[in-house]
Amino acid sequence: MKILFIHEVDYLAKVIYEIHEFPEHLASRGHDITFIDFPESLKAPNWASSRRNRFIHGRVLPNVTLRLISPFVPNGGILGRLLATVTFIPAL
Numbered sequence: 001m002k003i004l005f006i007h008e009v010d011y012l013a014k015v016i017y018e019i020h021e022f023p024e025h026l027a028s029r030g031h032d033i034t035f036i037d038f039p040e041s042l043k044a045p046n047w048a049s050s051r052r053n054r055f056i057h058g059r060v061l062p063n064v065t066l067r068l069i070s071p072f073v074p075n076g077g078i079l080g081r082l083l084a085t086v087t088f089i090p091a092l
Helices: 018-028 077-087
Strands: 002-006 032-036 053-057 065-069
Touching: 002 018, 018 032, 018 065
Parallel strands: 002 032, 032 065
Antiparallel strands: 053 065
8 A cells, every 4th residue: 555644844853753663664564655754954855856755764664665755945944844835745
């Protein structure tokens, strides 16, 4: 099954929570997982277009693979969150 997760945190920068565990356990059961995250700082790796849509290994279960999409956000913080309501549309 193809499953899409959307969350307003940076998947790679945040400490590990359920937002990491649940999708990775589903991926370990053979599901195709895509995760759209939100880059929270200007130093986030989403500035290069090749880094905005990529496959990564899990943080909880390193043997699983997830598709991680980081929409282009020109600024972190509150302004970035507001802009993300528009800039995430091409990511979908």
